[in-house]
Amino acid sequence: MKNIFIAVACLTTLSSAAVLAEGGTTGSGVFVYSKLGTGVGAGVGYAIDSQWALRLGIKAETNEFKTDRTLEEIEYELKRKQGTAIEALVDWYPIMGSGFRVSGGLLFANPETRLKGNRDSQGGYTINGTRYSSAEVGDLRGKVEHNRVAPYLGLGWESSPPSQPGLRFTSDVGVAYHGSGSAILEASRSGSNSNLRADLRAESDRLSLEKQDEFGLSMSIGAAYTF
Numbered sequence: 001m002k003n004i005f006i007a008v009a010c011l012t013t014l015s016s017a018a019v020l021a022e023g024g025t026t027g028s029g030v031f032v033y034s035k036l037g038t039g040v041g042a043g044v045g046y047a048i049d050s051q052w053a054l055r056l057g058i059k060a061e062t063n064e065f066k067t068d069r070t071l072e073e074i075e076y077e078l079k080r081k082q083g084t085a086i087e088a089l090v091d092w093y094p095i096m097g098s099g100f101r102v103s104g105g106l107l108f109a110n111p112e113t114r115l116k117g118n119r120d121s122q123g124g125y126t127i128n129g130t131r132y133s134s135a136e137v138g139d140l141r142g143k144v145e146h147n148r149v150a151p152y153l154g155l156g157w158e159s160s161p162p163s164q165p166g167l168r169f170t171s172d173v174g175v176a177y178h179g180s181g182s183a184i185l186e187a188s189r190s191g192s193n194s195n196l197r198a199d200l201r202a203e204s205d206r207l208s209l210e211k212q213d214e215f216g217l218s219m220s221i222g223a224a225y226t227f
Contacts, residue, residue: 029047029048029162030044030045030046031044031045031046031047031162031225031226031227032045032225033045033055033170033222033224034223034224035059036220036222037172037218037222038061038063038217038219038220039060039062039063039218039220040060041057041220042057042058042059043055043057043058043087044056045057045091047161047162047163047226049163050093050161051094052092053090053091053093053162054090054091055091055105056089057086057087057089058087059084059085059087059218060084060085061081061085061218062081063081064080064081065081066080071207072203072206072207074125074127075120076116076117076142077116077118079113079114079116080113080114080216081112081114082216083109083110083112084109084110085108086108086109087106087107087152088108089105090104091156092104097161099157099158099159099160100156101157101158102153102154102155103152103154103156104153104154106150107149107150107151107152107216109148109150109176109178110148111146111214112143112144112145112146113143113146113181113214114141114142114143115141115183116139116140116141117137117141124136124137125137125140127140127185127196127200128198128199128202128203128206130199132196136193137187137188137189137190137196138187138188138189140185140187141185141186141188142183142185142207143184144182144183144207145181145182146214147181150178152174152177153174154174154175155173155174156174158170162224163226164226165226165227166225166226167223168223168225168226169222169223169224170221170222170224171222172218172219172221172222173217173218174218175217175218176215176218177216179213180208180214181208181214182208184204185207
C-alpha cells in the first residue's frame, strides 16, 4: 500500500505542476501513468495522435498462482510468479472518442514456475520409470524457467484520449506468452545415489519436452496524466 500512495502522490504533484506550467490548454503528448491490479506498475508514454500511443514502464507482480498438476506420473504443486517486468507497448484506439484501445508489445521479465513433488498413494515416487521410496528421494523439488521476452496482447479503456492534456483513469486486461521453458528437478537425498541423479536428469528432459506453455494474465486499474 505504501508504494501505491507514493505513486498517487507523485502523479498528483506532476499533474498540478503541469497545469500551472502549461495552463492546461496545449498538450505535449507526453504522459505518465501508474496502475494497480495483479501487480503495481508505473511508466511514461507518448501520444502520437488521437489513435496511437507508445508506453514504456515497469511493473512488479508479487502474487503467486498455485495449482496441482500431474506430469510424467508425478503430481506436483506448481507455484508461478512473474516478478518484475519491463513493458514496451503500442496502444491503438480504433473507435474515436470511446476510450477503448488495443495494446500490443513485449514484456521483458524473468518468470519462473516452482515445482514440489507430492508422494503417491504408496508413499513414493516413479521417476523416469523407476520406483523410489520417499526415504530414497527425500524432498522432490524443481523449477521451470521460461522465456525472458514475451509477446503481450491486451485490451483497455481510458476516460479521455491520451493526447488530451490532464488527468484520466485507465483499465487494462491482457495476456503474455512466456513459452514452454526448461525444467530442472532435484531431490534432497540424491547426493550419493547416482542412479537417482541420472533419472532426475532424464525426467527433467522429459518435462522440458512436454512443452508446458506458460501464459501470464494481468489486470489493472490506474491513472495517467498528459502534460
